[in-house]
Amino acid sequence: MSLRRTLLTSRRILEQLRHDPRTLALLLIVPTALMGLLAWSLTNEPGAFNSVGPKLLGVFPLIVMFLVTSVITLRERTVGTLERLFTLPLTKADFVGGYAIAFGALALIQSLFVSVLSYTWYGLAHQGVPWRISLVALCAGLLGTAFGLALSAVAHTEFQAVQFMPAFILPQLLLCGLVIPVSQLPPVLRGIADVLPMTAAVHAITPMQSNQYYLGQFAIMFAYVFAALVVGAGTLRRVTK
Amino acid sequence: MMESTNHSTFEVSNLRVVRNGNEILKSISFRSVPGELIGLLGPSGSGKSTLMRSLLGVQAITGGSARIMNCAAGSRSLRGRLGYMAQSAAVYLDLSVEENIRYFTGVLAQPLSEVARVMDVVALTPYAHRLVSSLSGGERARVSLGVALVGSPPVLILDEPTVGLDPILRRDLWRTFDDLATSGATVIVSSHVMDEAARCARLLLLRDGTLLFDGTPASLLAASKASGYDEAFERLIEGDR
Numbered sequence: 001m002s003l004r005r006t007l008l009t010s011r012r013i014l015e016q017l018r019h020d021p022r023t024l025a026l027l028l029i030v031p032t033a034l035m036g037l038l039a040w041s042l043t044n045e046p047g048a049f050n051s052v053g054p055k056l057l058g059v060f061p062l063i064v065m066f067l068v069t070s071v072i073t074l075r076e077r078t079v080g081t082l083e084r085l086f087t088l089p090l091t092k093a094d095f096v097g098g099y100a101i102a103f104g105a106l107a108l109i110q111s112l113f114v115s116v117l118s119y120t121w122y123g124l125a126h127q128g129v130p131w132r133i134s135l136v137a138l139c140a141g142l143l144g145t146a147f148g149l150a151l152s153a154v155a156h157t158e159f160q161a162v163q164f165m166p167a168f169i170l171p172q173l174l175l176c177g178l179v180i181p182v183s184q185l186p187p188v189l190r191g192i193a194d195v196l197p198m199t200a201a202v203h204a205i206t207p208m209q210s211n212q213y214y215l216g217q218f219a220i221m222f223a224y225v226f227a228a229l230v231v232g233a234g235t236l237r238r239v240t241k
Numbered sequence: 242m243m244e245s246t247n248h249s250t251f252e253v254s255n256l257r258v259v260r261n262g263n264e265i266l267k268s269i270s271f272r273s274v275p276g277e278l279i280g281l282l283g284p285s286g287s288g289k290s291t292l293m294r295s296l297l298g299v300q301a302i303t304g305g306s307a308r309i310m311n312c313a314a315g316s317r318s319l320r321g322r323l324g325y326m327a328q329s330a331a332v333y334l335d336l337s338v339e340e341n342i343r344y345f346t347g348v349l350a351q352p353l354s355e356v357a358r359v360m361d362v363v364a365l366t367p368y369a370h371r372l373v374s375s376l377s378g379g380e381r382a383r384v385s386l387g388v389a390l391v392g393s394p395p396v397l398i399l400d401e402p403t404v405g406l407d408p409i410l411r412r413d414l415w416r417t418f419d420d421l422a423t424s425g426a427t428v429i430v431s432s433h434v435m436d437e438a439a440r441c442a443r444l445l446l447l448r449d450g451t452l453l454f455d456g457t458p459a460s461l462l463a464a465s466k467a468s469g470y471d472e473a474f475e476r477l478i479e480g481d482r
Contacts, residue, residue, distance in 0.1 A: 011344075019337075239298065
């Protein structure tokens with residue numbers, strides 16, 4: 001793996017996004033606007049926004065990065081740029097690392113954007129350690145990126161890639177504690193929910209838990225990021241049959 | 242059995258490629274030396290792209306062998322020494338011309354002066370800051386060719402580089418290929434337009450995965466007693482039946 005080629009790839013991806021204002025808006029403005037809408041809709045429910053709001057900070061980066069990465073990576077596979085890159089001295093690790101760094105940085109910026117507005121204008125009450133939310137958002141963004149990379153291998157068109165979102169993201173959204181607390185789920189579903197990456201992101205934002213609890217949630221997220229990146233790299237083929 | 246020399250650029254021996262149960266290439270053999278401008282001609286579906294991709298090492302080979310500069314096709318040591326232009330413009334549409342060439346220049350660890358040189362060769366300097374998505378098909382093909390020329394590789398594998406270009410531009414590109422061959426590079430250019438045969442020093446005519454002819458344009462006309470290349474190709478096919 002070459003750090004120089006990895007960073008060049010990250011820079012290239014960020015340059016691509018710079019030329020694509022719609023995707024940038026999806027990444028930065030939409031989550032902020034949705035958070036504002038949620039705060040506004042819960043105006044008459046004292047304390048409700050303080051309960052739901054922080055959890056969404058862990059959910060947004062995962063969903064948005066999954067969507068963007070799966071489509072962009074699929075494009076690399078279908079238009080031939082990936083095949084061309086693999087005739088050059090660029091390794092799979094350089095390629096996957098480039099994506100992880102570029103989208104990890106974007107997830108960080110997204111989380112700062114959303115959390116600053118949430119804690120100021122939208123009136124979210126601050127609970128726990130502030131940097132932890134950014135760290136969770138970074139991990140959630142990396143999770144979305146890694147899963148997007150891996151799942152782009154099984155899609156043949158961009159439309160198919162988008163279809164993975166309801167199949168892959170929505171079940172996690174239902175089980176992560178956003179709709180019903182995980183502790184109130186039936187035992188089987190609770191067992192599944194406890195090891196899902198989105199649940200770990202939501203749990204890692206929950207205030208006033210022990211350090212060991214947070215470490216456990218971060219461990220789950222990092223294990224998923226690592227496994228999905230390995231699977232994603234494994235799906236990149238230098239030689240086609 | 243072909244004689245092996247240390248000076249061969251391509252050494253292809255009984256190359257077979259079977260894909261999805263179909264035999265795409267049937268025992269292809271040829272050899273080339275540095276400085277040759279080789280035209281790989283044949284109708285659509287004759288196996289030209291598959292042969293080129295086999296030389297690059299991105300297509301799995303079923304039988305026989307393909308060696309480039311004394312290395313097996315696809316060897317790590319060949320990465321970056323083969324300039325490749327795919328049939329579709331495998332470049333980033335959402336990057337400018339300059340950003341595309343700069344990225345590939347970086348991956349190949351070439352000096353940044355290569356960016357200006359290459360844009361000049363493919364006559365794209367005035368379009369340096371234009372997004373590739375805003376360019377015409379012919380201009381996109383030139384960006385793709387420019388990427389293949391980065392670092393002046395000793396071998397150029399160009400898949401239908403002149404398709405859709407106007408006659409003047411086509412003439413200029415063939416001059417560029419000729420100059421590259423004169424400077425010592427081995428250039429293999431595929432085309433389904435038989436009129437382009439006259440521009441090559443050597444022809445490989447492919448049909449249904451079989452190499453029908455290997456020789457100079459003059460010897461093709463002489464052997465087939467034809468007045469034009471289309472007619473010569475037709476007579477070769479009839480003779481092969």
